[in-house]
Amino acid sequence: MAPKGRSKSGPKGKRSSGKGKRAKESEEGEASAKVDEVATKGSNVASVKDSETAKAHKAKKTILRGVERTKKRKIRTSVYFHPPRTLKLPRNPKYPRRSAPRKTKLDHFAVIKHPLTTESAMKKIEDNNTLVFIVDVRANKPKIKESVKKLYDIDAAKIGII
Secondary structure (H helix, E strand, O other), X not given: OOOOOOOOOOOOOOOOOOOOHHHHHHHHHHHHHHHHHHHHHHOHHHHHHHHHHHHHXXXXXXXXXXXXXXXXXXXXXXXXXXXXXXXXXXXXXXXXXXXXXXXXXXXXXXXXEEEOOOHHHHHHHHHHOOOOEEEOOOOOHHHHHHHHHHHHOOOOOOOOOO
């Protein structure tokens, strides 16, 4: 491969005249550049106005933004980050997610199944003035007391669950 500027067949000392294809192309490019310069001289007035409006817009932005001041950094006293407690609003649904409220499965009749009628239960009724009922597993003391009041009209003094 021959170095740049030398022809393959010519002697080493001589250089080519430079009037090849590339030289002609560069001359044409220069001519077109000159034409562009002439065209832009006429529109120079418009570009000056554009630059002035751009400057004005830039100045307006800086005025609106304000002067950049040095910010003080908060002194951190711990290496752990605790996120701030922000406002948590209560739920305010647009529509109910369930069409109708659920029916309570554990009503008064389901809480108390039946009274116990064994001999020991009868003895408790006679001696201790105590009634014995078989109740639902899910029932608690307040529910049992309420259902006894509704079904039998008895104010229970004490409820004992075994």
